[in-house]
Amino acid sequence: xxARSKMMVFSRLSVALQRRFGRQRLRKIILGSIPxxxxxxxxxxxxxFGWLPPVFVPTIGEVWEAIFFLQEDCPGFVPLIKxxxxxxxTTHILSSLGRVILATVIGLPAGIALGVVxxxxxxxxxxxxxxxxxANSISGIAxxxxxxxWFGVGWVTTLFIMLNTIFWLMFFNSMLGVRSIAKVxxxxxxxxxxxxxxxxxxxxxxxxxxxxxxxxxxxxGFGWRALIAAEMIxxxxxxGFMIFTSAAEFKIEEVFLGVxxxxxxxxxxxxFLLAPLEKWTVERWGLVWKxx
Amino acid sequence: xxxxxxxxxVEGLSHHxxxxxxxxxxxxxxxxxxxxxxxxxxxxxxxSGCGKSTLLNILAGLLPYNIGVASVDGEVITGPGPDRGVxxxxxxxxxxxxxxxxxGHGLEIRKIPEKExxxxxxxFINLVGLTGFEDKYPHELSGGMKQRCQVxxxxxxxxxxxxxxxxxxxxxxxxxxxxxxxxNRIAMATKKTILFITHAVDEAAFLGDRCLxxxxxxxxxxxxxxxxxxxxxxxxxxxxTDAVFIAARDKILASVREEVSVAVEE
Numbered sequence: 001x002x003a004r005s006k007m008m009v010f011s012r013l014s015v016a017l018q019r020r021f022g023r024q025r026l027r028k029i030i031l032g033s034i035p036x037x038x039x040x041x042x043x044x045x046x047x048x049f050g051w052l053p054p055v056f057v058p059t060i061g062e063v064w065e066a067i068f069f070l071q072e073d074c075p076g077f078v079p080l081i082k083x084x085x086x087x088x089x090t091t092h093i094l095s096s097l098g099r100v101i102l103a104t105v106i107g108l109p110a111g112i113a114l115g116v117v118x119x120x121x122x123x124x125x126x127x128x129x130x131x132x133x134x135a136n137s138i139s140g141i142a143x144x145x146x147x148x149x150w151f152g153v154g155w156v157t158t159l160f161i162m163l164n165t166i167f168w169l170m171f172f173n174s175m176l177g178v179r180s181i182a183k184v185x186x187x188x189x190x191x192x193x194x195x196x197x198x199x200x201x202x203x204x205x206x207x208x209x210x211x212x213x214x215x216x217x218x219x220x221g222f223g224w225r226a227l228i229a230a231e232m233i234x235x236x237x238x239x240g241f242m243i244f245t246s247a248a249e250f251k252i253e254e255v256f257l258g259v260x261x262x263x264x265x266x267x268x269x270x271x272f273l274l275a276p277l278e279k280w281t282v283e284r285w286g287l288v289w290k291x292x
Numbered sequence: 293x294x295x296x297x298x299x300x301x302v303e304g305l306s307h308h309x310x311x312x313x314x315x316x317x318x319x320x321x322x323x324x325x326x327x328x329x330x331x332x333x334x335x336x337x338x339x340s341g342c343g344k345s346t347l348l349n350i351l352a353g354l355l356p357y358n359i360g361v362a363s364v365d366g367e368v369i370t371g372p373g374p375d376r377g378v379x380x381x382x383x384x385x386x387x388x389x390x391x392x393x394x395x396g397h398g399l400e401i402r403k404i405p406e407k408e409x410x411x412x413x414x415x416f417i418n419l420v421g422l423t424g425f426e427d428k429y430p431h432e433l434s435g436g437m438k439q440r441c442q443v444x445x446x447x448x449x450x451x452x453x454x455x456x457x458x459x460x461x462x463x464x465x466x467x468x469x470x471x472x473x474x475x476n477r478i479a480m481a482t483k484k485t486i487l488f489i490t491h492a493v494d495e496a497a498f499l500g501d502r503c504l505x506x507x508x509x510x511x512x513x514x515x516x517x518x519x520x521x522x523x524x525x526x527x528x529x530x531x532x533t534d535a536v537f538i539a540a541r542d543k544i545l546a547s548v549r550e551e552v553s554v555a556v557e558e
Contacts (some may be wrong), residue, residue: 188384191352192398192449193374202397206388247318285388 058253063260066253088242089096093261096238099155103162108219111170112212116204118171119178132171140165140226148234158238161230166219173218177211178204210282215272224266299485300328300351300453305360306510307346320346324360326504326513328453331483337544338506338514339552344489347511348457351487352378358463364452374398377451381458383438385430391441392417392426398449416444419478439518443475447459447482456488460495469528472498480523493548497541498526505547508554515547 018026021141040060054062056263067089074080074087083091118125140161147157185203194202231240239258246254282288307321320343328334336344349355351362353372362369364376368475377398378384385394393400396413417423420440430438439459446454460468472495480500490496496503497519506514519540531537 156406182382184380184382184384185386187352187354187372188378188380188386189397189401190354190372191374191376191378192401192445193372194401198401202386205384209388281388287387 028155047186055250055252056264058256058289062253063256066251066257070254070257075170089257089261092237092239092242092258093265096231096240096262097265099159099238100224101228102218103159103166104221107163107166107223108170108216109191111167111219112174112205115174116178116200116208119175119208120200120204125175127176128171132168135164136191138169138174140222141229142275144230144233147230153234154236157234158227158230161234162223162227167221169219170215173211173215174208177208177215180211181207206285209285210287213274213278213282216277217270220266220269220274225261227261297330298327299330300326300362300364300487302326302347302351302362303360305347305357305362307343307355307357307359321350322510322512324511324513326333328485328487330485332501333479333486333488333499334489335490335500335503336495337490337493337503337507337548338511339508339548340491341509342506342551343509343511344506345457348378348455348487348489351453351455352376374402374449375452377446377449377454378452379439379442379446379456379459380450381461383435383442383462385438385441385445387430390427390429391422394430394441395444395448397445402449403424412448416448419481420444420474430435434467435463435507436471439463439471440474443478447478447484452485454484454486456486458490459488461491468495473527475499476526476549492504493541493545497537497544498528498531503544505544506551508551514551517544517547 021029043057044060046057047054070089071087074090080087080090081094083094085091087251090206114128118128143161143164144157147160151157151160181203185207186199189199189203227238228240228243232244235241239262243255243258246252246258300325306319306494308317310316311318324347326334336347338344346355347370350357351369353369367375369376378554385391385475386397389397393414395416396409399409399412416427417426420443422437422440422444425433425437430441433441439462442459443456443494460471463471476499478484488496488499497517500517500519503517503519504513505517506512507514511544517540519536522536525534
């Protein structure tokens, strides 16, 4: 194939890709992947040139094979979702995810509800805010030693650490969100004969959405980090537990695998849950600046 | 139409409130007496700080008062209620509701089924000229359209009295003229009883059947100017040569300017 026809193929491919994804999105995908490609290249170059010994940095192939090694004794799909301990990787993923979901299901509505109440009532916010500041000043992981004493090593401790982190973040963000709403919206509901409850559901909750979504982002970030730390010290399963025990056994490829899985799950929740939520609420309502 | 029984009555209303920062007592309103009859549009003008917005907030039920009595249809005002609709100066329509859902909000609060609601909502959308914008969100509308949407929302809730607080103050001059003519047309079509607060003398004279001039703080009812022009004749193109309009406007203007100079000297 000549240079000319190669160029033709390339430009046709480029046009096809642009049609498929749209120019802007394609640019975003390409620009966003460059740092990752750079990182992977350096990683592979390390294996080829041997800058750092394999004890510190495994090869890409070893990390890939670690998946199969960890799942080696897994007898199939049913034991996998039953958290059969022979499916090592999926068991750890599912128990981390299980805690994230459980902590979110409890902590998110509770934090939003109390935050909204504190945002609309001065006496209640005077009552709750100092406790909140106190609890927030102690970083999530500082609770781990105490939680281990109280609840022992396992599910309750890890769940408690994550819940504690999520709850206060949602509480403060919802409270500030409600306080930032223009009073005229509330007045307009009341003068149409609306009740307090109408004001809560139709003004406070949607009006605090930009702040609530920020709170969810922070909860995901800080909560996930706190969870991993809690699983390392106070857990008996989960991705944090997995990388901690693997490192102790010098299975460095499993540590790399664990870290990559965490990052993928985290990026997934942002892209498939938070970003769409933002798009269909606050962006649609014109409440936030939209990148072009 | 019974002209003898007023829809809105204010008797001996005075209002003092403590200044938020200095704590001094501010005397905002002094012995206000007024009556609004059915189908009447009464405008209120006065220098800034004369308490006209305070009056509106009291009538809306958003501000508690303790000296004097204000009532609508014989019922003393003790808090906000659907018998008094308010059109606010700022854009008070909810950003998270479409135009149609904003306009139907009052009916929704009253738990009127969606099917019944839709017909009424569409009528008001057409009345204010927002046809085709039903499913837009407020941030997609111009300033003038947002205020039309607010007027439609208030009317759609079918209040006994509509209170308007400088609703066209934040839109550009061209749009304001259009909105004033539209409000005149809407007042004619719906025969609503309207209290219209403004600081613009032209606007007060153009829209009001009567115009109440307020004195500088503490706000007192200084003068009532009658503007005897039938609604169907009120179009801006004719007003500049209309002797009745010019006379009324000049009278209001002179009265307000006196008060502005008093306010400045103080």
